[in-house]
Amino acid sequence: MRILEIDEKENLIRLYVEDEDDLWVLHLILEKGDKVIARTTRDVSLGKDSRRIPMTVELQVDYTEFQQYTSRLRIHGIILDAPERFGIKGAHHTVNLDIGDEIVIIKDKWSEFALEKIKRQAEKKGKLLIALVDFDEYIIATPMAQGVRVLAERSLPTPNKENEGIIEENAKTVAEEIKSFLLSLSTNVLILAGPGPFKEIVARHLQQGIKLYLDSVSSATRNGLNEILRRDIIDQVYRDYELAEEVKVMEKIMENISKDTGLVAYGKDDVQKAVDYGAVDTLLLLEDFLASDKREEFDPLLEEVERKKGRVMIVPRDSTIYYQVKSLTGIVALLRFRIN
Incomplete structure (x- = not known):
């Protein structure tokens, strides 16, 4: 992922998509109500005929769909702006974002979590x-x-x-x-x-x-x-590759649980308590919570972890540690110090 432009005044970031992982990260950070500007195509009536016309639109995001191991992210929403001659403002539309595309994302407020995910993705090394x-x-x-x-x-x-x-x-x-x-x-x-x-x-x-x-x-x-x-x-x-790090974090978590050190919190209430104390070093959260109606419930917690210099790691469904995290309620934190 390449960051092409950051406009703090407009809360705008322009990005260039380089690979599938970039699409995955965008899927995680795009939320309902965000605005995106991107190139797309749409069937438009031209007299008696209908043609698929390329154009740039501004879309208010409703939801996104990402199919693992593909090179496409589908962004569904309502068209806020498009060329006047096509008369499609207010219509439902889907932008298909591919590798090699540019996208502008505008948020009312950028969370620390979203900014950190983009920053880390932009700094990633080549594939392995x-x-x-x-x-x-x-x-x-x-x-x-x-x-x-x-x-x-x-x-x-x-x-x-x-x-x-x-x-x-x-x-x-x-x-x-x-x-x-x-x-x-x-x-x-x-x-x-x-x-x-x-x-x-x-x-x-x-x-x-x-x-x-x-x-x-x-x-x-x-x-x-x-x-x-x-x-x-x-x-x-690949020192900065999150997948390897997630496995190691999970091993530390299981080791601390077995030794009853008090340096692990799991379940939303206990994790929130640890976050309030600033005790969270690394938080593992199942991606399920970001792709459901629970997202608004968890976003403030993720932002607070990042703000207090902790790290959030999102665990995808086919991660080798997915079911371990799920067995611990889907949200588990490795702590810097005991809180009980």
């Missing part, structure tokens, strides 16, 4: 590819703000004495697919891991120029993927 490989299987994935996206998950011909060359053939096959995904993601950062020496064989078939990090995991499966996400290597490669 993770490949877990073994002699007979592999899985390739990329972390995204909305969760981990599995790009490929395949079996390989099993090595045998009759065809010892199959190992090199498998390594070449995996290396070529890795290179293809690195190209499509426009990244050269790769974590290559596995339970045995096959990863080193694959590494030999990868060209120079790739920022390669080797590690070991118990299997080249989704379980291995969850394992690698908990490793320090993620921080080494």
Whole structure:
């Protein structure tokens, strides 16, 4: 995400959408009543004919729809301003926001939470590819703000004495697919891991120029993927990537719960009490609460956490910690100090 313009007097921010994660963040921060200005198309009657005409409109947001792992955010609302000749002011309309589009967002008041989400997204580094490989299987994935996206998950011909060359053939096959995904993601950062020496064989078939990090995991499966996400290597490669941080925060929370340290609060009332004391270090909140009629109830709490120098982390539905957070009421905080 690139910030193109900030007009504090008009409460306006102009943004350029660079990838799917940007769309996800916009989905989180856009609220009912916000105004957006963006390019769109609309069917317009021209005499006896009807044509889809490109135009720029100002829309008052009703709600947004985001389909995970797509490159489109749908913004539904009422047209406040559009070219006069089309006579569409006051009509319902949907702006389809894609990668490569610009959008202007105008709020009556920008919350600390929304500003911080935009700032962090604008500062994010390039994408990261993770490949877990073994002699007979592999899985390739990329972390995204909305969760981990599995790009490929395949079996390989099993090595045998009759065809010892199959190992090199498998390594070449995996290396070529890795290179293809690195190209499509426009990244050269790769974590290559596995339970045995096959990863080193694959590494030999990868060209120079790739920022390669080797590690070991118990299997080249989704379980291995969850394992690698908990490793320090993620921080080494992607220190500001929220997905890895969420997992680590959750581990600290569970450790403190097991030790009964008093440094965890969960449930809205207890978390609000901790926020009032300025005790919240990191707050985990399920995205469900921002995509429902509960949003207005939680927004002031999120803003207060950010204002008191705490951090808010929104947990998407396919996060590896989603159900752990849900089991703790969907809102849980790691505290700086005990409040009881």
